[in-house]
Amino acid sequence: MNDHTPISSIGEFGLIDRIRKIVDGRDRDLLMGIGDDAAVYRPSPDALQLLATDTLVEGVHFDLTFTSLKHLGWKSLVASLSDIAAMGGVPRYALVALSLPAKFSVEMVEEFYAGAAFAAREHHCLIVGGDTTASSGNTVVTVSMVGEVREQQIRYRRGAAAGELLCVSGHLGASLAGLKVLQREKLRAASSPTHQPDLAPYTAALEKHLMPKPRLDLAKLFAEVAVSAVIDISDGLASEVHHLCRSGTVGATVYEHNLPLISVTQAIAAEFHESPTQYALYGGEEYELLFTMSDKEFATLESLTGDVTIIGRVEADPGEITLIRENGEREPLRASGWDHFGRPAC
Amino acid sequence: MNDHTPISSIGEFGLIDRIRKIVDGRDRDLLMGIGDDAAVYRPSPDALQLLATDTLVEGVHFDLTFTSLKHLGWKSLVASLSDIAAMGGVPRYALVALSLPAKFSVEMVEEFYAGAAFAAREHHCLIVGGDTTASSGNTVVTVSMVGEVREQQIRYRRGAAAGELLCVSGHLGASLAGLKVLQREKLRAASSPTHQPDLAPYTAALEKHLMPKPRLDLAKLFAEVAVSAVIDISDGLASEVHHLCRSGTVGATVYEHNLPLISVTQAIAAEFHESPTQYALYGGEEYELLFTMSDKEFATLESLTGDVTIIGRVEADPGEITLIRENGEREPLRASGWDHFGRPAC
Numbered sequence: 223m224n225d226h227t228p229i230s231s232i233g234e235f236g237l238i239d240r241i242r243k244i245v246d247g248r249d250r251d252l253l254m255g256i257g258d259d260a261a262v263y264r265p266s267p268d269a270l271q272l273l274a275t276d277t278l279v280e281g282v283h284f285d286l287t288f289t290s291l292k293h294l295g296w297k298s299l300v301a302s303l304s305d306i307a308a309m310g311g312v313p314r315y316a317l318v319a320l321s322l323p324a325k326f327s328v329e330m331v332e333e334f335y336a337g338a339a340f341a342a343r344e345h346h347c348l349i350v351g352g353d354t355t356a357s358s359g360n361t362v363v364t365v366s367m368v369g370e371v372r373e374q375q376i377r378y379r380r381g382a383a384a385g386e387l388l389c390v391s392g393h394l395g396a397s398l399a400g401l402k403v404l405q406r407e408k409l410r411a412a413s414s415p416t417h418q419p420d421l422a423p424y425t426a427a428l429e430k431h432l433m434p435k436p437r438l439d440l441a442k443l444f445a446e447v448a449v450s451a452v453i454d455i456s457d458g459l460a461s462e463v464h465h466l467c468r469s470g471t472v473g474a475t476v477y478e479h480n481l482p483l484i485s486v487t488q489a490i491a492a493e494f495h496e497s498p499t500q501y502a503l504y505g506g507e508e509y510e511l512l513f514t515m516s517d518k519e520f521a522t523l524e525s526l527t528g529d530v531t532i533i534g535r536v537e538a539d540p541g542e543i544t545l546i547r548e549n550g551e552r553e554p555l556r557a558s559g560w561d562h563f564g565r566p567a568c
Numbered sequence: 569m570n571d572h573t574p575i576s577s578i579g580e581f582g583l584i585d586r587i588r589k590i591v592d593g594r595d596r597d598l599l600m601g602i603g604d605d606a607a608v609y610r611p612s613p614d615a616l617q618l619l620a621t622d623t624l625v626e627g628v629h630f631d632l633t634f635t636s637l638k639h640l641g642w643k644s645l646v647a648s649l650s651d652i653a654a655m656g657g658v659p660r661y662a663l664v665a666l667s668l669p670a671k672f673s674v675e676m677v678e679e680f681y682a683g684a685a686f687a688a689r690e691h692h693c694l695i696v697g698g699d700t701t702a703s704s705g706n707t708v709v710t711v712s713m714v715g716e717v718r719e720q721q722i723r724y725r726r727g728a729a730a731g732e733l734l735c736v737s738g739h740l741g742a743s744l745a746g747l748k749v750l751q752r753e754k755l756r757a758a759s760s761p762t763h764q765p766d767l768a769p770y771t772a773a774l775e776k777h778l779m780p781k782p783r784l785d786l787a788k789l790f791a792e793v794a795v796s797a798v799i800d801i802s803d804g805l806a807s808e809v810h811h812l813c814r815s816g817t818v819g820a821t822v823y824e825h826n827l828p829l830i831s832v833t834q835a836i837a838a839e840f841h842e843s844p845t846q847y848a849l850y851g852g853e854e855y856e857l858l859f860t861m862s863d864k865e866f867a868t869l870e871s872l873t874g875d876v877t878i879i880g881r882v883e884a885d886p887g888e889i890t891l892i893r894e895n896g897e898r899e900p901l902r903a904s905g906w907d908h909f910g911r912p913a914c
């Protein structure tokens with residue numbers, strides 16, 4: 223088979239047939255997937271429906287020189303899966319809208335969909351529709367996701383109460399650390415084509431950047447403990463602490479020395495002469511969850527998973543959001559994180 | 569107020585607040601709209617859920633030199649609303665994902681959302697979420713739409729039976745005719761800045777291009793008549809006849825002299841020395857519906873609305889799709905319509 227089949231040679235409808243073969247899947251509630259004007263499904267009885275959408279733009283959110291199309295497909299799904307996790311829900315159906323520059327071959331589209339379909343299968347949801355169009359500029363992917371949640375299990379951003387613990391899942395800053403390494407390798411490869419990088423020491427950070435995992439596992443555990451507020455921190459921890467406090471009309475204190483950092487993240491920050499705390503606070507693209515609960519409930523949660531960390535406490539003063547440095551100094555926690563319209567924070 | 573407020577001056581979250589003010593709306597089933605990781609709604613009892621998504625790309629689907637941002641906002645919603653209509657459903661909730669180049673000011677985003685919110689209000693649905701990101705290239709809009717439909721009222725592409733009538737709503741070719749006029753005016757304005765166009769004679773075509781109406785009115789009538797198959801013809805009549813026949817494993821005959829054309833469309837085609845039949849068959853962006861039904865049911869439908877036309881008949885031979893010219897000559901109806909990856913048909 224030719225590896226560079228032009229999309230124009232099989233047309234938009236030929237392309238849809240190819241995509242359908244890759245993402246094809248069924249469940250008993252799906253009456254129509256790809257192949258009509260809309261997908262059709264029967265919602266679970268008594269479940270609320272969740273709707274989320276996320277866009278990834280080439281040159282803003284990803285660089286195809288070091289992001290494989292499979293990784294891009296995976297990550298496109300994860301962005302929306304993480305939103306469903308943050309509501310305490312389970313994902314059901316995804317729509318994938320893809321705008322492709324002329325350089326894309328049929329095989330490249332198939333590679334993207336292989337990654338997207340893998341992410342869907344791993345998280346028990348189905349890609350049931352989408353739209354594939356030409357792009358006059360760069361590659362743009364928008365994934366919209368439908369999830370479901372029982373009313374008593376839904377978790378909002380609002381709801382944090384003064385005195386509760388401020389917690390995060392997983393570890394922080396590794397996605398940005400991985401990105402830094404990939405960007406450095408891109409520059410090195412450009413200046414020295416024979417350069418053989420040894421990326422093994424950075425694996426954990428590279429994986430966190432290229433193949434992040436949505437915390438649907440944690441969303442499931444949240445059904446068993448009283449979590450008062452949850453938010454996804456893909457835009458960066460600091461800005462999401464602000465979001466959560468604004469939604470709950472509370473304040474917060476964050477302790478620098480409590481921020482969970484793995485050693486690879488610290489090593490990479492050191493290589494770049496940068497602060498791992500900055501990575502943790504402003505790095506973004508983590509797809510971890512920030513949440514609040516009582517000390518007692520946290521003890522229960524900790525008995526179910528080791529992958530959660532207390533990073534601070536909810537305070538009564540609305541908008542008073544403080545970072546306590548390792549040396550004990552207090553400073554206001556700046557909100558600016560991974561804001562696409564402002565300056566990058568790092 | 570400054571009319572050119574840079575988005576960076578208010579940030580992504582400031583922008584979301586502005587958008588929320590424009591699209592704000594509630595219904596009793598919506599538990600959470602814009603402002604959390606996902607929107608949350610309670611589905612109507614016994615209703616199936618419909619999911620559709622459509623992307624519009626600057627330079628491929630629209631030209632901002634003659635498409636106002638309000639019109640773009642309107643049209644972005646209509647593309648998905650039309651998909652819901654084609655399933656026999658009613659729209660409920662929309663997600664808007666917008667990728668914006670640096671030239672966009674806050675006021676421009678507000679103008680876009682004013683058009684999108686107007687389309688939502690007019691069609692009784694709510695914009696409940698989205699994602700706004702920077703674009704490294706052109707403007708890209710993806711709207712995802714959730715609709716609902718009772719199981720007995722759902723209409724698929726499949727289901728056409730030999731001997732039935734092939735029908736369309738509204739009239740054809742006017743959207744492309746309007747586009748041709750707008751493109752001509754753009755060229756004239758570029759070569760002669762003092763040129764004062766008189767666009768009044770073209771109003772009907774310009775409106776069809778810039779502010780198309782989804783046929784939700786017809787979807788509602790379909791509940792009262794036995795329609796065997798329905799498809800949205802936004803990609804062009806000819807390709808959708810092929811789609812409908814492929815889905816139903818049937819063929820079709822289309823009569824050139826039956827294609828509904830308004831006089832403005834014919835006049836514009838004449839000005840460009842082009843065939844109005846080509847406009848009708850391959851123009852696309854119509855947002856009308858193509859559907860099949862028995863003669864008897866069509867008589868009932870015609871008693872309810874005058875805005876439907878018989879253009880041909882469903883034939884038994886799968887894939888045998890014939891155009892009968894006004895002079896009686898028969899030829900295979902070419903499928904290629906508005907295929908973004910192939911050559912434009914006109």
